[in-house]
Amino acid sequence: EDQVTQSPEALRLQEGESSSLNCSYTVSGLRGLFWYRQDPGKGPEFLFTLYSAGEEKEKERLKATLTKKESFLHITAPKPEDSATYLCAVDRVGNNRKLIWGLGTSLAVNP
Amino acid sequence: EAGVAQSPRYKIIEKRQSVAFWCNPISGHATLYWYQQILGQGPKLLIQFQNNGVVDDSQLPKDRFSAERLKGVDSTLKIQPAKLEDSAVYLCASSLDFLERPNYGYTFGSGTRLTVV
Numbered sequence: 001e002d003q004v005t006q007s008p009e010a011l012r013l014q015e016g017e018s019s020s021l022n023c024s025y026t027v028s029g030l031r032g033l034f035w036y037r038q039d040p041g042k043g044p045e046f047l048f049t050l051y052s053a054g055e056e057k058e059k060e061r062l063k064a065t066l067t068k069k070e071s072f073l074h075i076t077a078p079k080p081e082d083s084a085t086y087l088c089a090v091d092r093v094g095n096n097r098k099l100i101w102g103l104g105t106s107l108a109v110n111p
Numbered sequence: 112e113a114g115v116a117q118s119p120r121y122k123i124i125e126k127r128q129s130v131a132f133w134c135n136p137i138s139g140h141a142t143l144y145w146y147q148q149i150l151g152q153g154p155k156l157l158i159q160f161q162n163n164g165v166v167d168d169s170q171l172p173k174d175r176f177s178a179e180r181l182k183g184v185d186s187t188l189k190i191q192p193a194k195l196e197d198s199a200v201y202l203c204a205s206s207l208d209f210l211e212r213p214n215y216g217y218t219f220g221s222g223t224r225l226t227v228v
Binding site for chain 1: 115
């Protein structure tokens with residue numbers, strides 16, 4: 001069964017304290033893996049798409065990596081404005097672009 | 112470019128009443144999605160349109176939910192009658208073409224927060 005699992009469920013960091021969020025997946029025929037950021041009361045905001053193992057993408061303090069079983073979202077020297085829920089979703093072959101979503105990691109960065 | 116527009120932002124109704132949500136996708140985006148997001152959960156796809164045709168509605172509770180996308184642009188999602196468990200945020204998203212490699216992913220609207228009392 002297709003599954004996307006994110007860990008931890010919640011993470012609290014001090015400003016400047018780097019860490020990583022994990023998204024593990026079990027799907028057949030990965031087409032792409034997406035990272036989104038969601039602020040309270042807003043829709044998810046697209047961050048990255050990763051297509052193949054070994055691929056990396058960066059945006060400001062965020063870096064996403066992909067292996068054959070999981071993806072990591074590395075946050076370097078986070079700031080309070082990085083506080084949000086980070087969602088991972090997977091697109092697989094033959095699923096009509098219907099994304100399979102994880103439950104998200106709620107990140108809080110304290111000043 | 113303008114984002115995905117949704118209205119209303121908030122709605123409170125009593126159970127068994129009906130409600131409708133509206134979505135205007137990004138201009139030129141052929142694919143439109145309606146998602147339901149319950150607090151603390153990831154989004155759940157309700158229905159996916161390609162232009163004005165339905166691609167996937169396998170998770171849409173068709174006994175009470177309906178959706179249409181007239182002329183392949185705007186879309187409405189309706190619930191009739193509403194149940195308490197329908198309380199959630201209803202998100203609309205669009206993408207250029209579901210057959211394309213979505214380098215930028217979907218673009219979501221801000222959602223409609225529905226509370227059924």
